Amino acid sequence: MPQRLIATERLNEGYEVTIDLLSTHTGLALEQLIAQPVTLWIRQHEGDTLPWHGYVHTAKRLGSDGGLDFCQLSFSSWLHFLRFRKDARIWQDKRTEDILADVFNNHPQARGHYRFALERTYVPRSYCTQYETDWHFVQRLMEEEGWFAHHEQREDGNGHVLVITDNTWSLPGLPQQGIAFHGAAPRDELDKILHWSASRTLSSKTWRGRSDNYKSPRMQKEAEEQVMPEYGQLPAQLEMYEYTGAYSFAQQAQGNRQADLQVEQWESSMQRYAAVSGVRNLACGRWFRLEEHPLHRAEPDRERQFVILAIDWFIENNLPLSHQALDFPGSLSATLAAFKDSIRRERQVDETDNEHTGHCFNRFEVQRRKLPFRAARTHARPVIHLWDKVIRTLRTRPGAF
Structure with missing residues (x-):
């Protein structure tokens, strides 16, 4: 029986759900749960439920009390x-989507x-190598292409689908699309945004890149792009x-294109918004329209559309046992x-009111839908120490080269 839950979800990175559970079946074999599929159903305030499917990667027994085991699954x-x-592999003249499909x-x-x-439409990669984990390799290629991914849960709860895209305008909206800001009523949090804040950060102004062509070593290519002026007066240096x-x-x-992607990533990260809500059907990679916020009320519809990152x-x-356990x-x-x-949603609960301890809140980050989203390039290409291998080979096999 689920008792409480904390979860994180990030656009392009997936999600991790950790649940405290109460079990009347004592002595569960935790190792039998690892890598097994599981589906959690989240009740919506209208009465229907939405699935959250995944695979167990951590199982714990926190303790026991009487005939109950207190467990935790992630x-x-x-x-x-x-x-x-992890693999070592080479692809030649393959499209990136075909390489990812292979992985x-x-x-x-x-x-x-x-x-x-x-x-x-993307050109094939003439030469692509993997010397890292599948996770690092996939993230690196998507960052290089400017792609990002989100998940769709199957309605029957029997699986989930990774959707890889390159455009925020192709992302689906929430079913209700509009979400109202309603921060004044502390007990009226269902399907509303309770807190909304904005942030602006400093970034570089200009990116310049250079590449050599191994087919024509004397030919060098360069590219350059700058952050748009509407993002602020950034110092020229x-x-x-x-x-x-x-x-x-x-x-x-x-x-x-490489220059555009880098600058678009800077521009995306420079303007972000954060919120707290009681909306139960949020998901990364969905967009919504902000309603009734005093600072955005006069903006046109396009300006009030935000993508969840x-x-x-x-x-x-919402169980009495959750409070008593x-x-x-x-x-x-x-x-x-x-x-x-x-x-400021904590309150005292006495024995006569303990059946109302349940709650569902979330904290989320968004950007305007009109802006491209690009993930920061944090997965660098692995460094292969070729000369170390050459020296070791020469020591063991003189004349090998």
């Missing part, structure tokens, strides 16, 4: 399996559970020069209480 999307497989199909949990929804690697773009248009969930089941070390109780206190 599950994630099938993307999590990619962290535990995904190494995992039975992924086969038939992904699709590409790309607006642009904030320039980034980068050698993008040999043959990183064969044509000038490809170099210009990250969500943190804080849920406690012991809290063992490692449980989610303290983290949930701290979050409720931070948003």
Whole structure:
């Protein structure tokens, strides 16, 4: 029986759900739960439920009390399996989507559970190597292409699909599309935004990239792009020069595309909004229209559309036992209480009111839908120490080269 839940979801990275559970079946074999599929159903305030499917990667027994075991499970999307497989492989003259499909199909949990929804047509990669985990490799290629991914849950709860796209306008909206801001009523949180804030950050102004062509060593190609003036008066010296690697773009248009992607990532990260809500059907990669906020009310419809980039969930089941049960070390109780206190939703519950301890809140980050989203390039190409291998070979096999 689910007692409480904390979950994180990030656009392009998937999700992780951790649940405190009460079990009347004592002595569960935890190892039998690992890598098994599981579906959590989240009740909506209209009465229907939405599924959250994944695969268990961590199982704990926190303690026992009488005939109850207090357990904790963590599950994630099938993307999590990619962290535990590493390969050394080469592709030549292959499209990036075909390369990713090859990697995904190494995992039975992924086969038939992904699709590409790309607006642009992309040229094949002349030479592509993997010397890292599947997770790092997939993230690196998507960052290089400017792609990002979100998940769709199957309505029957029997699976989920990874959707890879390159355009925020192709993302689906929430069913209700409009979400009202209603911060004044502290007990009226259902399907409303309770807190809304904005942030602006400093960034570099100019990106310049250079590449060599191994087919024509004397030919060097360069590309350049700048942040648009509407993002602020950035100091002129904030320039980034980068050698993008040999043959990183064969044509000038490809170099210009690399420059655009880097600057679009800066522009995306410079303007973000954060919110707290009681809306139960939020998901990364969905968009909504903000309603009734005093600072945005006069804006046109297009300006009030926001894409969800990250969500943190804080849920406690509406059961008397949730309040009465012991809290063992490692449980989610303290983290949930701290979050409720931070948003001023904590309250005293006495024995006559303990059936109303349940709650469902989330904290999320968004950007305007009209802006491209690009993930920060945090997954660098692995460095292969070739000379170390050459020296070791010469020592063991003189004359090998």
